[in-house]
Structure formats: C-alpha cells, structure tokens
Amino acid sequence: MFHKWTRCGEYKIEQVKTDRGLRSYIRPVPDSGFIKYDFMDVHRKQGSRRMGENTIVPSLVNLDTSNEKAILNFVNQFGLLGLLPYNYLEPMLLELGTERKLIFIPERRGKNIADVSEVEREYLFALNGRNYTDLIHSVSEPLEEFKKAVLRFQDLNNHVSAVGLNRGIAVNDNGEWILEWSFDSLLSAAYFFLDECLLSNFWIGTCPRCSKYFLSSVKTQNYCSRRCDDAERKAKSRQALKERVIIRIT
Ligand SMILES: [Zn+2]
DSSP, X not given: OBOEEEEESOEEEEEEEETTEEEEEEEEOTTSOEXXXXXXXXXXXXXXXXXXXXXXXXXXXXXXXXXXXXXXXXXXXXXXXXXXXXXXXXXXXXXXXXXXXXXXXXXXXXXXXXXXXXXXXXXXXXXXXXXXXHHXXXXXXXXXXXXXXXXXXXXXXXXXXXXXXXXXXXXXXXXXXXXXXXXXXXXXXXXXXXXXXXXXXXXXXXXXXXXXEEEESOTTOOSSSHHHHHHHHHHHHHHHHHHHHHHHHO
C-alpha cells in the first residue's frame, strides 16, 4: 500500500520576475483542480514482467529535458517532482513573542534552518494556506531545477539510492492493519521504484529502433514497446518482399 500524491489538473511554463531576474517556472494553471492518485498507479502492475512505457521510471529516464512540450506532458500526467518536500522537510510553525508566527523549514541533510521567505521565493507558494496540503498545492518548480533533478535521475551510472521514504502502519478501508510506504515526493517514489526494479530481476535495455530506455524482466525482449516491435517486424517483412521482387526481376 502506498501513500497518495497530488497533481494539479494542468500545468504551464511561465516566466516569472524574481529577485534573481526572470526565471522560467512550471506552474499550476489556476482553477484546474487537483487530482489525487496512488503512487502504485504510476508504477508497474503487480506481477507484470514488462514495464509499461508510460509508467514513472521509464517516463522519467526517457524525458527529453531540452523539450518544454515533453516536460509539460510529463507534469500533466504525473505532477511536479516535489522538489520542495524533496529538499526540505515539512515547515514548522513557531510562535515567537505574542502574535508573530514564523515558519522555518529544515533542510533534509543539512544542519541549516532555512528562512521560509527564501524558500517561498524559490517555489512561489502561498503561505496563507490553511495547512501543508494547501501550501503544496500552490507550489511551482523552477524549470532549471526541475531539469537538473531529471538529469540526475537519468545518470544511471551514478545511481542514488532512494531517500525520503517512510514505512508505517496504517488501517485500510476494510479496517485491517497494513504496512504503508509513504514518500515525501514523486521524485523519491521514482528513486524507490527504480531501486526496486534493479533489486528484482528487471534489467534496463536500450531500444535499437527508437533509442529509448526500457525496463523488463523478460530476457528475450528486444524493443521498448509493442509499437517498436511491430514496426521492426513490418520493416523486416517489407525488406524480405523487396528482395523477393528483385530476385524475380533479375
Ligand atoms: Zn522503441
């Protein structure tokens, strides 16, 4: 059982004036709504030996970061990477003095406490939300930071083990006690799923037809998808037909 993740109905890439100059951001389209989904829905189906090309790990590994349209397609399908919760823990509400409330956000691996207004400027979130979920819903991600995180994920030779995951006991809809995995972000979930594939009998291959990476536990799989499989078979039979015709003509 996995914890849920939320994405907005739609995202756009927008130039935003910041104190560091104009920066491109991936931003939620206002009033496009929120969609809650289970992390498991974006991973392979239980027991499946082939990894669907539209699941999170192949999508992230193959994402062309130089193509903004491809980035938008990705976030519209999966949501943002969750760089804010990936890099920082939950904000804490502290009351100082009489009425002033300050929120500090500790960095995950650092000792530093970040000033919330710095983090707010980086991720453009609305501090006036009622709770952490409201805050997360209003978050945008700097396009350059998004690309860097994707490129780091794609650097399979320097694979980073999953971080930002928790195991806990939860009660499911049937009232049974179950083990629940939760992730702080989509990025952490993707690292976890990649780890899981590499620890099980999945392997990473490159499609000779479209050069995309694919994951499979089928030893004889050559191509990334049925589409490339079919295309290659058709090309081969066309070639064979051509050769037959040539032989007949000569
Ligand atoms: Zn292919």
